[in-house]
Amino acid sequence: MPKEALSRLLRNAARLIEGAKLLGVPMLVSEQYRRGLGTTHPELLALLPTETPNLEKLEFSAWSAPALASAIASSGRSQIVVMGMETHICVYQTVRDLLHVGYRVHVPQDAVCSRDMENARVGLALAERAGAVITSTETVLFDWLERAGTPEFKAISALVR
Numbered sequence: 001m002p003k004e005a006l007s008r009l010l011r012n013a014a015r016l017i018e019g020a021k022l023l024g025v026p027m028l029v030s031e032q033y034r035r036g037l038g039t040t041h042p043e044l045l046a047l048l049p050t051e052t053p054n055l056e057k058l059e060f061s062a063w064s065a066p067a068l069a070s071a072i073a074s075s076g077r078s079q080i081v082v083m084g085m086e087t088h089i090c091v092y093q094t095v096r097d098l099l100h101v102g103y104r105v106h107v108p109q110d111a112v113c114s115r116d117m118e119n120a121r122v123g124l125a126l127a128e129r130a131g132a133v134i135t136s137t138e139t140v141l142f143d144w145l146e147r148a149g150t151p152e153f154k155a156i157s158a159l160v161r
Helices: 003-023 066-074 087-100 117-130 137-145 151-160
Strands: 029-032 054-057 079-081 104-108 133-135
Touching: 003 137, 003 151, 029 087, 054 066, 087 104, 087 117, 104 117, 104 137, 117 133, 133 137, 137 151
Parallel strands: 029 054, 079 104, 104 133
Antiparallel strands: none
């Protein structure tokens, strides 16, 4: 994983987690094959509320893992923001499957990465062709916020500075 890409992912994933906590947006974590690949980065795990579901999967698509699909469906949300690693594999396959079952999916391009930058570009292009909205962390945060002049606006503005 290029160091710069991982650093950018961690910084923007942290912003999205903090914004989601602030605005009450539900979150869940999926981890691909913990024993072989490890867990979510400790910096991000430390930011998550303790009640955040953290589910292991062997399937590349989170939607293909029954426990994850159930957690997503029970959220009651129609729009999903997907971030994480291996844009061309897990992120893309999750996005494709979520779109197939009717979710509107947003992928912040600055909160995903792959070990190879070309694969990351391919994954984003495939996700967009499948129907995902390719966006950015700031766009997602301010879209969740919807308006200025609130204490939440001040907090979100501080996150992106």
